[in-house]
Amino acid sequence: MTELLDMPGTVESARERTLGIILVSASAAVFGLTGVLTKSIHADPLTITCWRGFVGSILISLYVLWRRQRSGGRGSLRLGWRGWLLAIEGALASIAFISAFKFTFVANVAIIYATAPFVTALLALLLIREPFRLQTLAAAAVSLCGVAIMVWSGFGTGHLFGDGLALLMTIGSALYMIMVRAFRDTPVVWAGAVSAFLLFVLGWFVADPLAVSARDAVLLATFGSSFALASILWTEGTRLIPAAESELLGSAEVPFAILFAFLFLAEIPPAASMVGGAIVLCAVFAHAGRDWLMARQRAADA
DSSP states (O other): OHHHHHHHHHHHHHHHHHHHHHHHHHHHHHHTTHHHHHHHOOSOHHHHHHHHHHHHHHHHHHHHHHHHHHTTTOSOOOOHHHHHHHHHHHHHHHHHHHHHHHHSOHHHHHHHHTTHHHHHHHHHHHHHOOOOOHHHHHHHHHHHHHHHHHHHHTTTTTOHHHHHHHHHHHHHHHHHHHHHHHOTTSOHHHHHHHHHHHHHHHHHHHSOTTOOOHHHHHHHHHHHHHHHHHHHHHHHHHTTSOHHHHHHHHTTHHHHHHHHHHHHHOOOOOHHHHHHHHHHHHHHHHHHHHHHHHHHHHHHHO
């Protein structure tokens, strides 16, 4: 009888977990379109970030307000200096992210960005004295070898600048994640919306966002919408599944990005990038997979 009483809760929990897996996986797929959309738009990186920020900020703001209404108006939208720091740092990382795709292969950017968890762990150790696990150190060392192979292959090919921007963006994203952990009371999603709007303001004054073709205008609107959609899917999905599982599923963004670049752009990176990328992906998935298995084991033992 007790087992029967427990069944509804178990079924509901399983449904929520399944929904969380679907949402985070869909988020990874949508995020994987970033490189394809950036390279398909003829406008300069600042113009792209301007319109991506404009459309994205509107949609994310609507989502935040909808979420706030559902919770009965609980939760402040006041950013404070911490929220503004998050918004500005996120905007700078986004500029480097978009620009990187213009100067190197989509695969290079996606794979270098895949090392963000390891960069985050290292910076967290240096900045906030967060313990650095031996498992993470080993995975970081392996992934660093893969990145070194990729960057070395960029010498003399004209792709080194793009690889450098991808590295800069990865460091910026790592700093962003550390600040999110440190500023726990800050409305992070709302800061993301403000960050996107800051990109629109910067692009409006520095670039010429109105000088785009009709084709680019459609793609820019699509880009902004996909950015907002991916952010919302990830936010909703991570509420329903453990962090380790979310990290593992989120890593699927890398193969999605490479696959989409091949399908839509016929882009095939050089052999060195493929070898380095394979090394990084093995390190990332092995690390995330081990965390996921350990989390499942702890849940089974509880």
